[in-house]
Amino acid sequence: MNPIKSLIKDLADLHGRHRENLLPVMQGVVQKEKFLSEYSMIEIAREMDIPAAEVFGTATFYSFLETKPAGKYIIRICKTITCAMKGKNQLLFAIQDMLKIKTGETTPDKRFTLLETNCLGWCHKAPAMLINDDVYTEVTPEKVREILTNYMKENI
Amino acid sequence: MDKKVNITINGFPVELKKGKTILEAAEEQGIKIPTLCYHKDLCVAGNCRVCVVEVVGQKRLSAACATPCEDGMEILTNSLKVRNSRKHIIELILAEHNADCTKCYRNGNCELQELSSEYKIMTQDFIELAPLKNYTIDMYSPSIMKDDSKCIKCQRCVRTCAELQGVNALTVAYKGDHMRISTFFEKAMNDVVCTNCGQCVNHCPTGALVERNYIEEVWGAISDPTKHVVVQTAPAVRVGLGEEMGMKPGERVTGKMVAALRRLGFDSVLDTDFTADLTIVEEGTELLTRLKKALVEKDKSIRIPMITSCSPGWIKYIEHLYPDNLDNLSTCKSPQQMFGALAKTYYAKARNIEPEDIVSVSIMPCTAKKYEAHRPEMHDSGYRDVDYVLTTRELAIMVKQAGLDFDKLAPAKFDRLMGDSTGAGVIFGATGGVMEAALRTAYELVTGRDVPFENLNIAPVRGMEGVRKASIKIENPLEEWAFLDGVELKCAVAHGLVNAKKIMDAIKAGEADFHFVEIMACPGGCLGGGGQPIPTNPEIRQKRAEAIYAEDADLPIRKSHENPEVQKLYKDFLKEPLGEISHHLLHTKYTKRERF
Amino acid sequence: MAYSYQLKRVDFIFRNENDWEKVLSNTIKKKPDEIINELISSELKGRGGAGFPTGLKWKLTAESKSKEKYVICNADEGEPGTFKDREILTKVPYKVLTAMAVCGYVTGAKEGFIYLRGEYKFLEEELNKTIDEFQYYCQEINLDFKIKIFMGSGAYICGEETALMESMEGRRGEPRNKPPFPTQAGYRKKPTVINNVETLVHTWTIFKYGAKKFYDLGVQYSRGTKLFSVSGDTPKPGIYELELGMSLQDFVYEFGDGDTKAVQVGGASGFLVPRKKFKDTAIGYEGKLVGISLPTGGSMMLFNSSRSMFNVLDNYLEFFREESCGQCTPCRVGCQQLLLGIKAVKRGEKPASYLDKLLKLTETMQLTAKCGLGQSVANSFSSIVENFREEMIY
């Protein structure tokens, strides 16, 4: 069986096939695949017997359920007020410079996607960012270079 | 438990039943509160906010459509606060809307236009948002056009497609300023599960969803001297068209409609009811043959129940959602396509016209028939069987363009040869009508007697209940049908695809023991079709249904097989029901489609 | 005369107490009515934003007739400048779980959910372990109550209680029409208590120390303590438990950097208070003594004079424009208009008087938006535009 198909089947077995299990199943797919492709959404719809358009409509509501191809590591920089005041732009520039991508883009090797997001709940340690589920706070351009270098070397 | 509540509306005391919303209470009092996202066919959304009213003592305004009346409420529907807020909201909607009324298909019949005219929105201070967004127009479907720049995000279409049709081809996607109405993955309507039923078009308050119109093409054909343009009119059109002409719902305008069509320049004005009668003869015979094969010959390949196939929205639905049940469908084409196939064969021959010179136009209450006419398999005459399909609304536009004073037209009669019909053909336009017509014929074929109902009115299959069931016991049949003696013929009727789903699920689960099932895609049947005048709502559907049954009762012949033109057609051309020519011209096959 | 109250740090919430088992078993020895009355007499109000009396909420749900009821802990903490719930769930999660179980006992609910925002996914594993331990004890004392975590996925609006329930039911987080309220028809259309993380911890304090102890703190209409998330231009950003009713003046004295120009009280959906009004502003729920209400979960963002209030407002409006669910006209279109509008004024494309048109617009949004998000955009917009009009124009 296609790996995505079997992933979805396993997730549906785990969480259930009711409408209220849709989010956990989609989250599971995103956890593994980083984003919901057209194919994944159709398979989720089929597996859970939910109209495909509804799956699409629900997925696009949630900013953490990416529907565009994304890299292995999704970097989310907080752009809300405190982080904006405490230098999130410098962070962005540093990352853009290092990865040679603009905000919203993915590196050609599909390793990194750079996104902005809203308040992460770490304002007292601004600026904050997420790489996948991991939080980094009080990030400076120097620190972010170090962090990303580690990701590049995969030694995290 | 008939609890009452006492409230005041604009200072006047009102007593009403508990559980009513402010909107309903005001309506009872003859006070109109403007609405946009509200529609009587749909659940309450409460998202447009133009219906806000003031409840004295509350800080915020309340949405009248979504707020139940409570004892002691003092409601103001037109206070300064309300007026200013409402005006503001309309301005906001307009700021997001491509308000290009003069170039809009809904110009003249648009809820937003009406509302902004009522509130005299003369200035536009807010920043126009529509030009800032990359809105697209989807014109790939032969039935429906979707123009997002005209959408006010009331979600009526989404609720229609989900609640009435159970199709969910449309959804709300994204959030915040990106929120929009979309299909799966923003594909074209033509590439998703959409059945082309047009209910979303009928429920859209603006020009965001409209039918693909073929008015210019038809005018072109009419003015082409080398073409012989025949037009057929579906049963439900004659009980709807009047509304477009300023009459009350439920007016029967058959004669005026025929007169108007003739004046528009059609060479021959004919009746789809004729092929509705023909459908009954074919389909009735098919049913009896299937029953015989299944019950007597025990042929396992025959699927019972047999399900009607005259609603192309329903056909597309079953192809997408129940592709394993396609063998349950009758193989009969819809009356429109039977007509089309005959127009370029039988009619052409009889009238001595080259089929390629015939342009066949149909006037339908339906947008799905536009798609149906486009189907590649609908070329059995050797040509495209039906060239253009217009909705009731498009016909009204043509009548107005031609400058006809509809009211003053003297009623006229259909042309001969495929223009004659019976009451049974007429009731095709209402839910339960095909069933009733089929039973009138089938029962008589089997027993040689009339159906055992007063005045041939088979009341149990009439009405607006979503799913209706009936059974007729067959007694003392003619010899040929002896195997049916004592059999309870079980029937079911459903309208609105969400009800079709109920029946189909029961059939799939083996819980249904029906012999014959009628399904119509649209609520109320064709009279509530996606191509019918806007607005359509429960009361209007009821009125149109009454008109249809009155039309039936007034006709001298009320059984399809007694239609003299149908009898002549068999004698001169088809020879026998389900015969070889019938098989070729009047029956069709279906295609399995993907659900997702 | 301004009401002023000395700033008082308190330590209830994060006090590490290892007796949650005892608190739980002792509390559920009482009759549900007793517990509800205790809560009512403490005058505890919700700490999630709306400030609804917690005891009454539990009471209404307890009185709703239904076999199926639910308890939800709202941990969607998405209001800019708020981060206290994360700290609670990291440091004293068992207090939250105990409170949920007591709520279940009181209302008759057998299931509870913690709606945890996607941004806090890293908490999930640890929290699940605590839940397992907790459930084990529940079984031991024969308390039939199950707790599960439901993960959000990045949508601020899902903190709104009915949007949260839509989200838990697997749909888009679009707020519902109210009434019916969750106490009558909430999750799965069944009576539901939904409380903020912090609210639940306060109930724990009340169960353990009694209503009086809680009531004696704070001022009229605003009893007890509150967690404040302090951020922005401050030398000591962090989370502080303070007694309610303090004056903003005292607060700034304690937390400011000496150059505080304004404080945003209550996050982006709260109010901006300029320096000249610090003295007249007390922090608490609406009431006679208090100059300002506390619309959201205790966020305090300080701005010093180097900050442009235009940029601040611009940032908030962008936030709302994106995070609005988009269903209702005043909020969806209104937020876009406000954002484009202030930019147009700044660029000189619209006259300064256009700001007044926008202020009127926020009034309409406040009156007509379907939920708290659209209704409260007016708070920050009008308080910033009215107090810093020059900065908006030049």
Ligand SMILES: Cc1cc2nc3c(=O)[nH]c(=O)nc-3n(C[C@H](O)[C@H](O)[C@H](O)COP(=O)(O)O)c2cc1C
């Ligand atoms: C836009 C919006 C966002 C909200 N976000 C949260 C939130 O993140 N956490 C929270 O506890 N309450 C939030 N609320 C308030 C909830 O709707 C609800 O009032 C609260 O969870 C009730 O709990 P409480 O009575 O304990 O405060 C939000 C409300 C609105 C309108």
Ligand code: SF4
């Ligand atoms: S949808 Fe209505 S308001 Fe909009 S352009 Fe068309 S007619 Fe005008």
Ligand code: SF4
């Ligand atoms: S035409 Fe019918 S099926 Fe298609 S989107 Fe509209 S309502 Fe849904």
Ligand code: SF4
């Ligand atoms: S397409 Fe029409 S019905 Fe659908 S949301 Fe837009 S305006 Fe409303």
Ligand code: SF4
């Ligand atoms: S106010 Fe905003 S967030 Fe709330 S329902 Fe309306 S659009 Fe959605």
Ligand code: FES
């Ligand atoms: S503003 Fe960035 S974490 Fe809150």
Ligand code: FES
């Ligand atoms: S009609 Fe009531 S909110 Fe739209």
